Amino acid sequence: MNSNTTAPALPFLPFSKPSIDEATIAAVSEVLRSGWITSGPKVQEFETLLSNYFGGRPVRTFNSGTCTMAIALRIAGIGPGDEVITTPISWIATANVILEVGATPIFADIDPVTRNIDLDQVEAAITPRTKAIIPVYLGGLPVDMDKLYAIAKKHNLRVIEDAAQAIGSNWKGQRIGALGDLVSFSFQANKNITTAEGGCLVLNNAEEARLAEKYRLQGVSRTGFDGIDVDVLGGKYNMTDIAAVIGLGQMTYLEAITQHRRALAQHYFTMFGATFEAETGAQLPPMNFENSNWHLFQIILPKQIKRADFMEKMLEHNIGIGYHYAPIHLFTLYRQRGFKEGMFPHAEHIGRQTVTLPLFYTLTKADVERVVNAVKSVMYTLNNSNN
């Protein structure tokens, strides 16, 4: 190739990227200079803001989405001997927290269209030992909340919503978190809004909120000998004021973030066009602009394309591709508990073929066009090299 005619390489596009504005950076500096850097007034302010956002329900913050989920299970009284039903297509944290509290994870296959847990499969998996359901809103798309809570009510089950990816998502005009049982969010760096690391739990009442405070700080309550007592085994899961002030800054443009993501997702559909699926055998995500916050834009590659090849070729275009997720039941830790290939065919197919395209607040429509052109060209090349 004549290097004189080679266009300069376009900048690398990651699949996700946090955006922290200058006001937030200044606010972090202020906390650092204040002399109070761990849990303090900023955590309280953040919790109050979140509580208002979630319709006045009590909210407590933690130092990760993962510990938020584990604490939710403890608050629901779930432990050894109890079964908890969840999806095999999620970040591993979703199932690990069930093991962490000593309970038994039970998987139900996913719906191949929404890629979320199939609620009919959930109902089929219920036994006398089932105590809770953990649905995951993959890419920010909620499950059918009416059906979920009808099943929970009928079988007297707790619901711990893994809404790690779903801040800004809705169900019939209501915010995810403003309805339901225990609802857990993550503020890890890749999520729609971030505190670098962190999470929050939306609770039902003051009693649960008090328990959440105990579990996040060594079980300490402010009563008893010398004004302090410990009556449950807690850990060290509190959020810092440094993280909370980042969260406060992020919340000021959460709505703008969600709107921008929806607009970019819409542009992805426009650019792929109506014939893309039929021409390539790939599957676009469900076109949901009412409920999803578009945390992820995921396409399912056709069987004949190997994901590793696709990712490698996209990197040649300087575009980073993610995948969310490998099926949890096929990890060694879960195989050792009796799970194996063939148990959840939809999860296994999607786990093998799903790819996540770039989508973040500072991505532009021109970037989306660049990604779509690269995807089409890579798929064309790979389809022809395999024939």
Ligand SMILES: *Cc1c(COP(=O)(O)O)cnc(C)c1O
């Ligand atoms: C990010 C995420 C978690 C874990 O959150 P952390 O804050 O990283 O601990 C759990 N479940 C899902 C679905 C996630 O996306």
